[in-house]
Amino acid sequence: MKIGICNDHAGVEYKSKLAKMLSSRGIEVVNYGTDTEASVDYPDYAHRLASAVESGEVDLGIALCGTGNGMAITLNHHKAIRAGLAWSCEIGRLVKAHNNANVLVLPARFISYRMASAIVRTWLDTPFEGGRHERRIEKIPL
Numbered sequence: 001m002k003i004g005i006c007n008d009h010a011g012v013e014y015k016s017k018l019a020k021m022l023s024s025r026g027i028e029v030v031n032y033g034t035d036t037e038a039s040v041d042y043p044d045y046a047h048r049l050a051s052a053v054e055s056g057e058v059d060l061g062i063a064l065c066g067t068g069n070g071m072a073i074t075l076n077h078h079k080a081i082r083a084g085l086a087w088s089c090e091i092g093r094l095v096k097a098h099n100n101a102n103v104l105v106l107p108a109r110f111i112s113y114r115m116a117s118a119i120v121r122t123w124l125d126t127p128f129e130g131g132r133h134e135r136r137i138e139k140i141p142l
């Protein structure tokens, strides 16, 4: 399993901690984010991660910015990307079980690291339910 992770300046700290947590679970992590707190533009990093997921360079992605919305809005411009914002474990579970999100987006300025880590683990451990949800996600692309 290979996971790409991207972030703007608001997500640097959580990105580093999440990358360590994932590596300790035997997951290969590829960093597409910025590594300093100097102000940057989130689309530059979101597009890099989206392209990596689309090309199969990584299996799944995680994106972090202040609210999560800039990353989610940008990522979802890519046809093969289903980026879902989660701020609780239950939403992290549902965004995989029902929406089969291939990129998990986290609002770094609005959740604790402990919560971010728990959401990531929940999302990874949850399978897509398929069935009626498969039909629904098939209707998403324009």
Ligand code: RB5
Pocket (backbone or CB within 6 Å): 008, 010, 042, 065, 066, 067, 068, 069, 070, 071
């Ligand atoms: C950066 O200040 C902030 O705008 C960004 O991290 C994000 O919240 C945008 O949606």
